[in-house]
Amino acid sequence: MLFRQVQQRLLKVQVIPVRTATKRASGGNKATNNTAGRRLGPKKGEGQFVQAGQIIWRQRGTKWYPGENAGVGRDHTIYAREPGFVRYYRDPFHAKRRFIGVALAPQETLPTPHFAPRRRRFGYKPIDNEDVADFEKSYLTKKETERLLEREAQLEDRLNKRATLQEEYQKALAELVPELSEEELDLQAVRFIEIRKYMNGGMAFEVSREIVDSHNRADLAVEVKTGRLSAEEADKGQKEIDVLNKKVDDKAMVAMVDAKFVVVKFATPEQRAEMRSELIKQIAELTKGHEVTPGEVIEKVELLLKKSVFSTGDRVTLRRKHLRRPLPIPISPENRKEFEKLAKKGEGEIRKVWLSQQQTMHEFYIPTGASMIFN
Incomplete structure (x- = not known):
């Protein structure tokens, strides 16, 4: 009887399974280094x-x-x-x-009133020694001194180049217009240097000349307005300048020769166009019938292209059109020995070239004067 009662009570008890952890979980702390404070x-x-x-x-x-x-x-x-x-x-x-x-002073408060003048410190005490005072006035930092010296060197270099160019223009003008005096040569050399500036910017000689002359006339007008010259003196001076300019402009002009602006004998635009067409005909005759232009012909063409009637763009265009230079030849096992002999004779060179499209290195034989040069 007792056994049955205990058995009935045990059947009424609910058993709930509990799952316990088989591995203890813990947080990580890898950043154990503690940096020092920044002392803010x-x-x-x-x-x-x-x-x-x-x-x-x-x-x-x-x-x-x-x-x-x-x-x-x-x-x-x-x-x-x-x-x-x-x-x-x-x-x-x-x-x-x-x-x-x-x-700047112990009794001073800030901020300074908005419309009041700002105080500046010029020194703790007056400097009685003149040498020390001059040194303090002219004192510069190291960086300021370096910049000043660099600027002075650039300015001196620019002045030296201008003086050299002025001497060259004076000599050329003296040969083309021998009746000019030294003072007139100096004035015209300065005028031609100013014309050269505008031509270097891409303007024609006649346009550049007109701009420079108009600037000179405007300077005389300013002198009259400021009272430094009278109107009669300015008119007289302008007439003398016009006569001098006409005398020089009929015999001399600025043109580019060997990538440099120099003073040459004057030629009208029509004469320059005729000379240019004749030179182009000569270049075409020299290069006609050549699959590869010989070196002697290239030298003759370059001499013709150095004439002042050609601009830099004309020279590049004519070289591309008329000069046919050899192309690099890829080297294979069959022709390697032949090209090595030519390279030993000095008729070309063998060079390895990285071809970016193929992502490989290749050897090429580059003849002397080839139109494609690999860097």
């Missing part, structure tokens, strides 16, 4: 004296803004630009900003 915050207090360049406040972001006589670095560090006394203040024109500045 104030380095100088209110009213404390600082020298120029000393740090007043280190920060991340512009929590404090640089005020008068203070600067900010690219890491937002506030530093002093002038020796003085630190001031922490607010500006009524920037109500949401806090400023750090440097006052």
Whole structure:
């Protein structure tokens, strides 16, 4: 009887299975290294004296803004630009900003009134020694000194080049127009240098000449307006200049020869067009009937192309049209020995070339004067 009662009670008990962890889970902590603090915050207090360049406040972001006589670095560090006394203040024109500045006197407060003049420090005491005073006035930093010396060297180099060019133009004008005096040669050389500037920008000789002469006339008009010259003197001077320019322009002009603007004998546009067509005919006759232009013919063509009637663009176009240069030849096992013999004779060279499209290296025989040169 007792056994049955116990058995009935056991049947009423609910057994719930519980799953326990077979492996304990834990978090990882690999970043165990702890970096040192950046020592941010104030380095100088209110009213404390600082020298120029000393740090007043280190920060991340512009929590404090640089005020008068203070600067900010690219890491937002506030530093002093002038020796003085630190001031922490607010500006009524920037109500949401806090400023750090440097006052030049202990009793001075910041900010300075908006319309009041700003104070500047010229030194702690007057310098009585004139040599020391001159040195302080002319003092420059190392970077400023290097820039000044570099600028002076560039200016001197530019003046030397202009003087050399002026001498060359004077000699050329003296040969073409021998009746000019030294003063007239000097004036015309300067005028032709100015014409050269506009021609270097792509303008024709006649257009460049007209621009320079109009500028000279405008300068004389300014002299009359400012009262430095009377109208009669200006008219007389302009007439003399026009006569001199006419005398020179009938005999000389600026043209490009060997990629350089020089003074040559004057030729009208019609004469230049005739000369250009005749030279092109000569070039065509020299190069006619050649699959590959010989070196002797190339030299003759280059001499003809150096004439002043051709511009740089004309020379490039005529070279591409008339000069037929040999092409590089790929080397194979069959022709290698033949090309090696030619290379030993000095008639060409063998060079390895990287072909980017095929992503491979190939050897080529490049004859002397080939039109394709690999870098």
